[in-house]
Amino acid sequence: MSFKSVACQERVVELFQNAIRNNHLAHAYIFAGQEGVGKTSFSRELAKAIFCKHPGLDACDTCNNCQRIASDNFSDLFFILPEKNSRVIKIEQLKYFQDILKVKPLESKYKMVIIQSADKMNEEASNCLLKTLEEPPSYAIIILIVTSLESVRETVRSRCQIVRFSPLSVAVVKNILVNQFKLDNKQAERLAFISNGSIERATLLSGTHALEKKNWLVDRLLKLEINDNLTFSKELFNEWHIQDLDILEEKRSHVKELLFSFLMYYRDLLACKIGNDKLPIYHTDWRDALAARSRLLSEDVLFRILNTIKTSLEYLDYNANITLLLENMITKILHLQCDQRMSS
Template structure:
């Protein structure tokens, strides 16, 4: 399980949790709000483990029976709410797993803890059912609502919970973790860090993914030679990009980072800040040939392409418009 010392970033939240535990000011309901991969589950699990730890310190001891149970996912007083329908947490899920169960006292610890992942999937009826429990909880109950979108929760729920917002982690901390803990080489750590945009979970996933390297190589090959391509070659390139439809946002983000490098180098001539250090000669060449207006236009076109793809506009058409804009600028 580890301890709060092992968590990268989120110092304000960790300090809050430690103080709540040591001063015995634990609330009955918390919302952990942050994007996918930001660390909500990890913090909720550590908080729950600390509350039930037999040593009752500000961090879990990881040695007692309770900590071992929590680590193995078998603690009887930590209930993880599940749902059968993929995109909905129903009123029955909440009634059965929370409202009816919460009346039974803890089996062994001082608290009984409920962790509801993807809490924004709760229907309005499910939220109203949960609200009754949050309004009058037993003294031993603690409920964690994990969400990427706290706005989707009813104001009556959010007003009765302590909101813990997970903010982006500094790039320097992410890069350090990737290089020192995961032993990722510096050029790859730079790429994953730039890509993750402050999200540690995403950085770790990218650093561990061979598929990401493949997408990166494909995008780089395109960017190196797109200006020499004729229309038939552009059409072939679009077909090839089509094989990465599921990861198209990653593919477009790689192109975006490339052109940010071009813009940065054009403006500063500083190679140290460039992410694509292994492609510096191509970045320098593109910076010479492209105007500031042209690079801005490409960056805007990338955002437009993402929006259009999200709206289910024809994939080939969106990519053709994008590649022609890149080619012309």
């Protein structure tokens, strides 16, 4: 792999090819964009282009350096990521990061450190990072990978060049699923559609009976009634196997997927409502049922339900009690739907 293999991020590739050509690489970058759009794989390709034994605008991908970078075995390139089962970068890891940068590069003129989930750092770790960013050694190239730029402190942000990664198009995700993951056309297309431009989500979804679960949810939501409150949560937890997950992080990513499915269902209702059946929707197989359902709800209620789901998504990263979060969301949605029907 090299820059040539980077999907859909031509703007970013061009930016770095210019920087390499003009010898203008910055000391610190923030790579920002949603999960699964290729930020980490791009940073590896960038490392190859910088450290390749055949200098140029792209890596040769065959020399010893390129191969060692591909197998995580190059002495001037370091990755720092949250430890297993933790979502945050800890202060000890930032101290390690500082130690790495104190030592001059061994094999080239740069030393590159890539920090994953750099938006998930506590105050102490952030301060530690800031100290290095204030006076980086001349050979340092620091890359902070984040999904949310808002969660990065302004003092950190202002010392980095910000590089935004856009979501991948449905066609690109579909092609990757067909060519690299060998999925059949129809399945790849549906997964690409619900993956929100993220190849990571699409591949995750492909292995988890995601489509069946999503189909079940749409069928069930179409029949949802106010007195379903308690039973619906239980059904949901069973059908989506949320109970069975012991590891908090797994549970969190599972529930995140579920919330995205809720979001898409209600987005479809809104599209049916305001688009007179002409706006594109995700669940095309249910178009008539969705249109009928959307006539029972006002635009205002649909917006409020969508906001409720979005707020739950935001809380998900901070809330330890995921079950309660989900139950509260369902209760709120049911009340919003019911209030409207009583008043109409």
